[in-house]
Amino acid sequence: MLKLFFVFTVYIYGTYGFDKNYCEICPNHTLCKYEISGPSSTCIEYDYNALLTENDINAIVDQINRRRNFIALGHSNFLPGAANMKKLIWSRELAKSAQRWVDQCDQVLRPDREDQCRDLEHMNVGQNIATITGPSSSLNVKSFVEIWFMQSLVYNGSVTYYNE
Known part of the structure; x- marks a missing residue:
């Protein structure tokens, strides 16, 4: 049976340049810790077709x-409603960091494990991780957004990740 492992991580915020020394932001920054792009040697059956297209990003x-x-x-x-909830835009810098994290394939053992630092020079960055293992042909990128949105249905005011 084909086993598909797909990790979808979204980091969204403003766009910044890539000329930073990420090790100065924090020594365990994803882009400091994993300097080489592309799948690591721990990746098995890496699916190059799972990379996001411009249509997926949009x-x-x-x-x-x-x-x-x-x-x-x-x-x-x-x-509750919000008076000033601004639109989000895609950040290529954060997408690069997210892809580098996913390319380590460390999530195979613990799919919910987060990287230790993904912050930018002047801001802290949060993270959402969605992992699907096994056949998932009926899912698309919008499905992951809907799964995250469904979390709001069980919000009770004390869930930490809503307050960070």
């Missing part, structure tokens, strides 16, 4: 912004 950002707007306008029964 679909992710559009879907996240639609869901954020839904909440901001007060349409959610579970979360």
Whole structure:
């Protein structure tokens, strides 16, 4: 049976240059720790077709912004509306860091494990990780956004990741 391992990590924020020494941000920064791009030697059956296309990127950002707007306008029964919820944009710098993390294939043993530092020079960066193992032909990138959005249905005000 074919075993598909797909990790989808989204980092979204403003765009910055790539000329930084990430080791100065923190010594265990993903781009400091893993200097070589591409799949590591620990990757088995690396799926080059799982890389995001421009259409995927646009679909992710559009879907996240639609869901954020839904909440901001007060349409959610579970979360309060927001007066100034700005639109998110794709950051190639953060995408590079996310891809480098995924390329280590460390998640095979612990798919929920996060990298230790992915911050940018002047901001802390959060992380969402969605992992699918096994056949997943019916899922697309929008499915992962919907899974994350569904978390808001169980929000009770004490979940740490909503407050970070």
